[in-house]
Amino acid sequence: MVAACLPSGPRLWGVRRAVVSALTIVHLSDLHLSQPALSGRSLAHPKRLLAYLSWRLKRRARFDQEAFGAVARDVQDQHPDGIVITGDLTQLGLPSEYDQVREWLLSLGPPDRVSLVPGNHDFTCAERPSETLDRWEPWIGSPVADGDRFPTVRDIREGLALIGASSARPSWPTLAVGTVGADQLGRLEATLETAGRSGRFRVLFLHHPPCGGIVGWRKRLTDATALRSVIDHHGVELVLHGHAHRPLFNWLSARGRRVPVIGAASVSETCPAKGRTPRYNAYRITPTDAGWDLEVTVRAWSPSEHRFDSEETRRLFVPTDPGDGREGSSEELGVRE
Numbered sequence: 323m324v325a326a327c328l329p330s331g332p333r334l335w336g337v338r339r340a341v342v343s344a345l346t347i348v349h350l351s352d353l354h355l356s357q358p359a360l361s362g363r364s365l366a367h368p369k370r371l372l373a374y375l376s377w378r379l380k381r382r383a384r385f386d387q388e389a390f391g392a393v394a395r396d397v398q399d400q401h402p403d404g405i406v407i408t409g410d411l412t413q414l415g416l417p418s419e420y421d422q423v424r425e426w427l428l429s430l431g432p433p434d435r436v437s438l439v440p441g442n443h444d445f446t447c448a449e450r451p452s453e454t455l456d457r458w459e460p461w462i463g464s465p466v467a468d469g470d471r472f473p474t475v476r477d478i479r480e481g482l483a484l485i486g487a488s489s490a491r492p493s494w495p496t497l498a499v500g501t502v503g504a505d506q507l508g509r510l511e512a513t514l515e516t517a518g519r520s521g522r523f524r525v526l527f528l529h530h531p532p533c534g535g536i537v538g539w540r541k542r543l544t545d546a547t548a549l550r551s552v553i554d555h556h557g558v559e560l561v562l563h564g565h566a567h568r569p570l571f572n573w574l575s576a577r578g579r580r581v582p583v584i585g586a587a588s589v590s591e592t593c594p595a596k597g598r599t600p601r602y603n604a605y606r607i608t609p610t611d612a613g614w615d616l617e618v619t620v621r622a623w624s625p626s627e628h629r630f631d632s633e634e635t636r637r638l639f640v641p642t643d644p645g646d647g648r649e650g651s652s653e654e655l656g657v658r659e
């Protein structure tokens with residue numbers, strides 16, 4: 323549940339901001355780490371059969387076993403305060419794949435520092451919760467409402483809230499669309515408001531990108547416009563996503579400010595024809611008088627060195643949410659890199 327009370331911090335622009343010291347988040351996405359085995363009733367579903375053929379004929383060859391084997395150690399070397407995983411951990415979302423992923427998650431570190439949301443591959447078909455997300459419960463975070471798993475909130479140290487929204491829904495064969503849904507959007511509004519009033523740095527993460535023009539119609543977030551409206555009205559400091567399998571930097575409006583929207587590549591996919599190599603992101607968040615400095619580092623797999631290296635670092639600034647009583651001036655709303 324969202325913590326009711328947090329330490330009082332300095333008031334900026336009339337808004338209390340929780341005191342935070344510098345901290346690090348690691349962002350992994352699109353692991354696709356499991357090895358599916360189709361049998362029995364799972365063969366009967368046309369979408370699962372098509373996805374299985376796609377994996378056997380194409381995707382399986384792109385999984386970089388050596389790179390993926392090195393991920394957990396490299397992540398631990400970043401000494402993260404929190405780890406965010408934005409979906410597509412499996413190939414077909416079979417219960418046996420959920421168990422394979424669970425074994426790997428156990429190698430990543432204490433579950434209370436990890437927060438994940440599912441992707442479209444994790445919900446290729448409708449399955450009972452006991453055969454799917456229940457098996458990842460230690461890493462999903464706490465639901466904000468009884469009976470509704472998403473959005474979740476994971477409080478990491480003082481002043482940081484990892485807010486997970488699920489866009490994963492079963493869809494028709496050949497589609498990889500996602501939907502947050504009206505009910506979850508309503509709960510998300512309240513979650514963002516509560517975390518914002520206490521001055522926390524809100525990281526909203528989901529599988530599908532909320533910005534337009536990143537993926538095609540077949541892979542889109544169907545209610546991206548509604549989600550952007552929620553973000554604009556209720557505020558957030560950082561949005562993270564996956565699904566596109568490449569590093570992405572965009573911006574969205576959030577209560578008069580521009581806030582970063584950052585996509586992580588697949589942490590396991592190698593595809594030279596598309597310029598894809600396994601990558602993940604690390605974020606260093608440092609509080610300042612007027613907001614937060616955000617340093618974004620893309621860690622990329624080097625096949626020749628057999629290790630991950632820092633490929634690119636960007637420095638961004640996220641202003642403090644101006645709150646209900648104040649609109650920021652154009653200078654204050656600017657983003658410097």
Ligand SMILES: [Fe+2]
Nearest residue numbers: 352410565567
């Ligand atoms: Fe994916």
Ligand SMILES: [Fe+2]
Nearest residue numbers: 410441442565
């Ligand atoms: Fe996806």
